[in-house]
Amino acid sequence: MAEERKVLLRVENLRKYYPAHSQGLWPVKEFVKAVDDVSFDIYEGETLGLVGESGSGKSTVGRQLVALEKPDGGSILYRGTDLVKMSDRAIREIRREIQMVFQDPNSSLNPRKHIREILAEPMLHHKLVDKAGLDKALQELLDLVSLPRNTLGRYPYEFSGGQRQRLGIAKALSLQPKLLVLDEPVSALDVSIQAQILNLLRDLQKELKLTYLFIAHGLGAVHYISDRIAVMYLGKIMEVATGTELFCEPRHPYTLALKSADPLPDPARRGGLDIVLEGEVPSAVNPPSGCRFHTRCPYAEASCRTDVPPLVAVSNGDIPHLAACPVWQRQREARQ
Amino acid sequence: MFERLGYVGPLLDVRNLRTTFSSDWGQKEALDGVSFTVSPREILCIVGESGSGKSVTALSLMGLLPRNGKVLNGEAFFEGRDLLKMKERELDEIRGGDMAMIFQDAISSLNPVFTIGNQLIEAVRAHSSVGRKEAREEALGILQRVGLSEPELVLERYPYALSGGMRQRVMIAMALAGKPKLLIADEPTTALDVTIQAQIMQLLRSLCEETDLSVILITHDIGLVAQMADRVIVMYAGQVVEQSDVQVLFNSPDHPYTQGLMQAVPSIYDDKARRLVAIPGTVPEHYQDIEGCRFASRCAYKVDECDLPQVLSYVASCESQMNFPHCVRCHRAARGELPPYGADERCTPVDVVAQISQAPAAGELKNETKGDTNGRRA
Numbered sequence: 180m181a182e183e184r185k186v187l188l189r190v191e192n193l194r195k196y197y198p199a200h201s202q203g204l205w206p207v208k209e210f211v212k213a214v215d216d217v218s219f220d221i222y223e224g225e226t227l228g229l230v231g232e233s234g235s236g237k238s239t240v241g242r243q244l245v246a247l248e249k250p251d252g253g254s255i256l257y258r259g260t261d262l263v264k265m266s267d268r269a270i271r272e273i274r275r276e277i278q279m280v281f282q283d284p285n286s287s288l289n290p291r292k293h294i295r296e297i298l299a300e301p302m303l304h305h306k307l308v309d310k311a312g313l314d315k316a317l318q319e320l321l322d323l324v325s326l327p328r329n330t331l332g333r334y335p336y337e338f339s340g341g342q343r344q345r346l347g348i349a350k351a352l353s354l355q356p357k358l359l360v361l362d363e364p365v366s367a368l369d370v371s372i373q374a375q376i377l378n379l380l381r382d383l384q385k386e387l388k389l390t391y392l393f394i395a396h397g398l399g400a401v402h403y404i405s406d407r408i409a410v411m412y413l414g415k416i417m418e419v420a421t422g423t424e425l426f427c428e429p430r431h432p433y434t435l436a437l438k439s440a441d442p443l444p445d446p447a448r449r450g451g452l453d454i455v456l457e458g459e460v461p462s463a464v465n466p467p468s469g470c471r472f473h474t475r476c477p478y479a480e481a482s483c484r485t486d487v488p489p490l491v492a493v494s495n496g497d498i499p500h501l502a503a504c505p506v507w508q509r510q511r512e513a514r515q
Numbered sequence: 516m517f518e519r520l521g522y523v524g525p526l527l528d529v530r531n532l533r534t535t536f537s538s539d540w541g542q543k544e545a546l547d548g549v550s551f552t553v554s555p556r557e558i559l560c561i562v563g564e565s566g567s568g569k570s571v572t573a574l575s576l577m578g579l580l581p582r583n584g585k586v587l588n589g590e591a592f593f594e595g596r597d598l599l600k601m602k603e604r605e606l607d608e609i610r611g612g613d614m615a616m617i618f619q620d621a622i623s624s625l626n627p628v629f630t631i632g633n634q635l636i637e638a639v640r641a642h643s644s645v646g647r648k649e650a651r652e653e654a655l656g657i658l659q660r661v662g663l664s665e666p667e668l669v670l671e672r673y674p675y676a677l678s679g680g681m682r683q684r685v686m687i688a689m690a691l692a693g694k695p696k697l698l699i700a701d702e703p704t705t706a707l708d709v710t711i712q713a714q715i716m717q718l719l720r721s722l723c724e725e726t727d728l729s730v731i732l733i734t735h736d737i738g739l740v741a742q743m744a745d746r747v748i749v750m751y752a753g754q755v756v757e758q759s760d761v762q763v764l765f766n767s768p769d770h771p772y773t774q775g776l777m778q779a780v781p782s783i784y785d786d787k788a789r790r791l792v793a794i795p796g797t798v799p800e801h802y803q804d805i806e807g808c809r810f811a812s813r814c815a816y817k818v819d820e821c822d823l824p825q826v827l828s829y830v831a832s833c834e835s836q837m838n839f840p841h842c843v844r845c846h847r848a849a850r851g852e853l854p855p856y857g858a859d860e861r862c863t864p865v866d867v868v869a870q871i872s873q874a875p876a877a878g879e880l881k882n883e884t885k886g887d888t889n890g891r892r893a
Contacts, residue, residue: 232708339797369564370735374779374793381790396709403781403791426783440713442738444782446761449742455717456710459678 184222187258187358187390188244188277193217194252195239199464211463213239215414216253218490221358226384226391228405228422230398230437234460235411237394241360244392245279246270257358275305278351282363284343287350288335294346295331302353316353323386324349324379341372345379352383358390365400377404398441402426407498410434413463413471416490420500430493430502433472470504478507524595525552526697526729527576532589534568534575544803545571545584547753550827553697558723558730560740560761562776563750566798569733572750573699575599577616578606593697612642615690619702621682625674631685632670638692657688662718680711687718698722699731704739716743737780741765746839749773752802752809755827759841768856769830769841769848771814777856808845816853820846 194217196210214236221227231237242248244255246262255262257273265273281287288297298317302308308316318328324345335343344364351359361380365373377400384391395401401408402422409419410433418431429435436456456475461467467474473483483506493508494500502508534546546568553559561569574580576591576598591598593614598606610616618624626634632654639650639657651670658666661684674682683703690698700719704712716739722728732743740747740761747764749757749772757770768774775794796813799805807822808814814821828849830841843849 232710341797370737370776371564371779371794372797374781374791375795377781378791378793397781398709398783399781399785402783403785403787422783422787436710438783440709441783442712442716442736442742443784444738444741444765444777444780446741446744446765455713457714459680459711460708 184225186220187223188221189256190220190240190244190253191218191256192253193240193243193250193255195236195243195248196251209464212414212466213463214243214250215466217411217414217416218253219409219416219419221390221392223390224384224388225406226393226404228401228408229392229394229411230396230401230408231411232396232437232460234413234463236414236463237411238362240411241279241362241392241394244358244360245277246274247279275354276357277360278354278356278358279360279362280344280347280351280364282366284340284347284367285335287347288343290335293332293334297335297346298331298350298353301350305354307353307355320349320353323352323383339372340368341375344368344372344376348376348379348383352387356389358392360392360394362394363396364393366395366397373400380404398426398437410437413460413466415471416501416503417472418500418502418504419490420502421498424494424496424500430500430508431472431504432476432478432507436475478510480506482506525592526555526594527553527731528590528592529572529576530590530592532572532575532591533587534571534580534584534589535587536581536584538583545753546575547803549589549750549753549755551748551755551758553729553731555696555729556723556727557745558719558732558743559746559748560744561731561733561748561750562735562737562740564735564776564798566752567750568753569750570701571753573616573701573731573733577610577614577699578603579616611638611690611695612693613695614697614699615693615695616699616701617683617686617690617703619705621679621686621706622674624686625682627674629673630670631672631674631677635670635685635689635692638689642693654688654692657691658685660722661685661688661691662714663688679707680714683707683711683715684718687715687722691722696727697729697731699733701733702735703732705735712739719743737777738782749776752798752805754809754844755842756810756844757842758827758839760839763841766856769843769853770810770845771816771848771853772810774856775813810845816847818847 193214195214196212199209199211217240219227229237229240239248243250250263257277262270262273295317298320299313302316317331321328321330326342326345335346338346365376368376381404383389393401393404405422407419408422408425410417410431412433417433418425418429425434426438429438436454439454454477458475461474469485470483470488473479476483488503488505490501490503492499493502530550532546532549535542535544549572551559561572563569575586578598586599589599593609635654636647636650639645639653645653654670655666658669663669663681663684669685677685704715707715719730720743723730734740744761747759747761748755749770751772757768757773764773768777775792778792779794781791794813799809799812802809806824808825811817811821825844825846827842827844830843830849847853
């Protein structure tokens with residue numbers, strides 16, 4: 180990474196509450212706290228991985244960045260300007276620079292249009308090319324994602340899953356974005372295809388100097404592609420660090436639990452799991468007080484039930500390691 | 516596995532299974548001569564990508580193929596009786612009884628308009644002649660065994676009111692209701708979160724140990740295979756391409772596809788600088804028409820000879836042939852012509868052991884008090 184790291188996108192105290200019941204005569208009093216007070220930075224040219232189980236709010240964060248959801252609080256500063264306060268019209272321009280790739284390429288590609296239309300429409304709309312230069316631009320796009328050039332006249336159903344995901348990426352790249360939000364881009368693919376797409380994403384990042392927010396639940400894929408990883412649980416960030424630090428030296432019990440649950444591809448090292456969590460993720464309607472993880476945490480103390488732990492730096496390297504668990508830290512120090 | 520002396524023969528012996536699906540466009544072959552055995556108390560993993568035929572294998576055995584599917588030939592001896600020649604009524608006695616199956620999607624396997632109790636008690640009574648009251652007692656016992664802490668409450672619930680992990684536990688409970696000897700689990704945790712997956716896998720393991728249960732675990736996750744399997748079958752395009760003891764397979768995968776599969780999976784213990792080795796291309800569409808090796812078009816070691824039909828043959832340098840032969844459907848690998856796994860610099864297996872030992876010693880605080888957490892077999 181560059182010596183001087185420039186923040187491309189800064190998210191501050193982002194909040195998204197969905198009403199728990201959308202129907203009924205009486206006003207809603209309960210909310211699903213999908214994203215609750217989330218802050219992070221994404222530096223230019225880096226990949227920030229966002230991991231968590233289902234219901235952790237990781238996708239909601241991604242959708243808010245591309246303005247598919249309106250935040251209920253907080254700010255999203257893109258190059259210093261706050262996207263939340265912007266008018267819809269003004270946001271349209273910036274939206275070009277922040278594009279999204281979805282998990283399911285089937286539902287994000289219009290089945291009635293052929294590839295030429297799907298890829299050309301956004302470019303023409305944003306006046307990035309004129310009619311004359313269109314063909315050349317389309318060929319270049321297909322080359323970028325390694326699809327054969329003669330496929331422009333085909334429909335999405337004629338492609339395999341991996342090829343469709345390449346199209347999804349091409350569609351996002353057609354607007355020459357700076358930041359790509361990748362929402363589980365490889366989860367629906369077979370492992371041999373996953374590796375192809377992950378490598379493609381890595382190459383594209385280098386070639387086009389892109390910045391990624393990579394959202395996924397598969398730890399291996401996130402580690403492979405990310406410079407830093409943020410771990411989310413029930414709408415809150417638990418820990419942020421580089422992949423190596425995060426998995427070799429987790430500073431939050433939840434990270435350790437996630438790591439332990441990730442099956443190790445080595446039959447000689449069975450069992451010996453650090454912790455296996457009991458129970459399930461609690462409901463986000465009435466999330467646990469204090470630390471949201473305390474109901475499943477094997478290290479929880481009385482204070483965890485009441486105090487909300489702040490996300491603080493736990494080591495001072497070049498890239499700060501943040502964690503939201505002072506208790507475990509203290510316990511470990513006491514043991515040593 | 517050295518119980519050769521007390522060995523009484525496999526629980527399930529599948530030979531040369533061939534299944535096709537017919538459609539308006541003709542016959543499509545889904546399985547091409549699949550053979551394997553399952554011994555008592557073992558976990559056999561079938562691993563492969565989508566469309567490789569691993570689920571079709573299970574459905575063929577259970578007699579649950581859709582209407583356009585047909586087992587052309589082959590034999591499947593379950594305790595000496597051929598499942599494929601049985602009448603529907605005979606099969607019914609075994610299905611859900613001695614042989615049970617759980618699916619990826621638990622919600623669609625449960626009836627939404629009946630309570631769990633209703634369905635589970637019915638399952639218990641279908642396979643033993645007990646009264647309602649005893650059946651209820653038994654149902655409660657089973658629910659407890661699959662790790663549901665408040666069985667009375669669960670009995671009253673409808674499937675929609677349970678979480679994904681609980682539903683899968685209920686599915687396992689329903690399967691256990693018939694006191695099966697063989698449980699076929701088709702991607703049971705693919706739809707679940709990893710922390711829940713760890714719980715379910717621990718449960719399956721402990722069931723195998725505590726009861727005389729054998730499991731066929733169908734999965735695409737190579738990590739799960741390493742953690743769960745005693746033996747492994749790797750499938751590709753409707754064929755078994757490699758089969759082996761799990762330890763042998765991970766130490767020296769011989770088929771280029773197996774090697775590719777292992778290298779293609781990113782792991783948290785990897786060195787990030789290492790580039791993933793992807794398998795180029797995709798599974799060929801009309802693979803039944805390919806006479807030679809079906810993986811040849813994606814294989815880095817292809818020679819002209821690969822266009823000839825391949826058979827599953829013993830690996831020449833195999834030490835564990837006595838117990839369970841290491842077989843591979845690749846003439847070059849069988850003769851030991853391919854470079855050994857890991858010799859290629861790009862695919863050096865990472866030393867996970869060193870990194871793991873650095874992890875903080877944990878679990879000593881609360882885990883000791885729990886009974887069921889040390890279920891994993893060492």
